[in-house]
Amino acid sequence: MAVHPKGKRGIYWYDFRFAGQRHQGSTKTTSRTVALRAEEQRKRELEAGYNNVKEVRKNRVRMLDEIINDYLDGYRVRYRSASFAEYALGHVSRHLGRKMAVDINEAVVLRYQEDRLREKAAPKSVNEEVRFLLKMVGNPTGELIRGSLKEKKLLKLAVPKHIGKAFDNGESKALEQKARKSRSPHMYAAYMLARNGGLRDTEIKTLKWPQINFDARTVQAGRAKTEAGEGRIVPLNDEVYEALVKHREWYIKKFGEIQDDCYVFPWGRPYPSDPKRHITSFKTAWKTVKKKAKVKGRWHDNRHTLITELAETGAGDETIMQIAGHIDRQMLTHYSHIRMKAKREALAAVAVRRMAFSESSGGSKPDAAPS
Numbered sequence: 378m379a380v381h382p383k384g385k386r387g388i389y390w391y392d393f394r395f396a397g398q399r400h401q402g403s404t405k406t407t408s409r410t411v412a413l414r415a416e417e418q419r420k421r422e423l424e425a426g427y428n429n430v431k432e433v434r435k436n437r438v439r440m441l442d443e444i445i446n447d448y449l450d451g452y453r454v455r456y457r458s459a460s461f462a463e464y465a466l467g468h469v470s471r472h473l474g475r476k477m478a479v480d481i482n483e484a485v486v487l488r489y490q491e492d493r494l495r496e497k498a499a500p501k502s503v504n505e506e507v508r509f510l511l512k513m514v515g516n517p518t519g520e521l522i523r524g525s526l527k528e529k530k531l532l533k534l535a536v537p538k539h540i541g542k543a544f545d546n547g548e549s550k551a552l553e554q555k556a557r558k559s560r561s562p563h564m565y566a567a568y569m570l571a572r573n574g575g576l577r578d579t580e581i582k583t584l585k586w587p588q589i590n591f592d593a594r595t596v597q598a599g600r601a602k603t604e605a606g607e608g609r610i611v612p613l614n615d616e617v618y619e620a621l622v623k624h625r626e627w628y629i630k631k632f633g634e635i636q637d638d639c640y641v642f643p644w645g646r647p648y649p650s651d652p653k654r655h656i657t658s659f660k661t662a663w664k665t666v667k668k669k670a671k672v673k674g675r676w677h678d679n680r681h682t683l684i685t686e687l688a689e690t691g692a693g694d695e696t697i698m699q700i701a702g703h704i705d706r707q708m709l710t711h712y713s714h715i716r717m718k719a720k721r722e723a724l725a726a727v728a729v730r731r732m733a734f735s736e737s738s739g740g741s742k743p744d745a746a747p748s
């Protein structure tokens with residue numbers, strides 16, 4: 378037994394090794410007797426996990442990082458796209474990767490939710506990450522935690538119904554002008570791919586040069602959130618094409634000959650320096666662009682705006698899905714809401730057409746008085 382007081386309040390902590398790992402924790406008591414009991418209880422919990430059936434025991438005393446890596450190896454074999462699982466489990470690993478599965482309980486899950494919210498993560502994303510986390514913990518513990526949190530209505534964070542906006546023409550123009558003048562050599566081309574190509578953040582960051590066909594004026598999406606989005610080919614309109622041509626000129630001047638394994642948006646701080654690694658975030662440059670343009674909104678709203686505009690101009694559902702990479706019409710409906718201005722214009726056009734028809738036909742004659 379090894380307990381010792383810490384701090385001014387004299388709270389006892391336990392400190393021992395089990396299965397090759399060191400375990401430390403507060404017993405939340407100033408009583409040595411109670412602290413020793415708490416330490417003994419913790420050891421029993423670890424032993425219970427260790428002495429369970431062989432496969433459960435193996436997972437319960439493994440580090441989450443190890444479990445996650447094994448899971449993703451299998452996931453990549455089974456599914457065409459693993460980018461979403463990699464993204465979600467990447468955050469789980471960052472926060473909890475050094476913990477053993479047996480250490481995950483309700484309190485840890487709740488703390489994880491709070492930590493991610495403090496990082497400004499979207500509630501929907503956190504919910505998906507928790508789902509993956511409990512899968513990594515395994516059964517029966519994962520299901521017990523899930524059931525208990527669900528009963529207490531703490532399993533899922535509330536997700537706002539309205540998650541995006543469509544920039545109006547003035548906002549888009551201001552953002553484009555500031556993106557063009559950005560100190561980041563990546564910002565303008567990346568903005569154009571989001572605004573005129575509808576590519577997602579991860580698709581842009583992980584883009585490699587062979588995915589852009591300058592002769593055909595197309596870009597092929599690589600890592601996508603959905604299987605339907607992976608590998609889709611998106612035409613490049615004049616605006617995004619010219620932006621990419623200029624970006625290619627900068628790239629060749631900076632790094633020399635373009636190689637197939639090089640990223641379009643190379644990593645580097647404070648300036649791009651390694652073309653074999655991709656940039657990790659556009660957040661800082663985008664924040665500056667928004668501030669200078671005096672516009673509020675997320676990076677993802679550029680894609681949201683394009684999809685909304687496609688719907689407003691009469692593009693069919695299938696065409697929009699081919700460009701955006703959506704997998705179902707419910708998601709399409711969520712994104713392609715028609716803005717109020719477009720609704721008013723459509724209804725006004727109906728009224729103008731009706732009036733023009735009435736005038737061309739000489740108007741309707743009043744009914745004759747009844748005899």
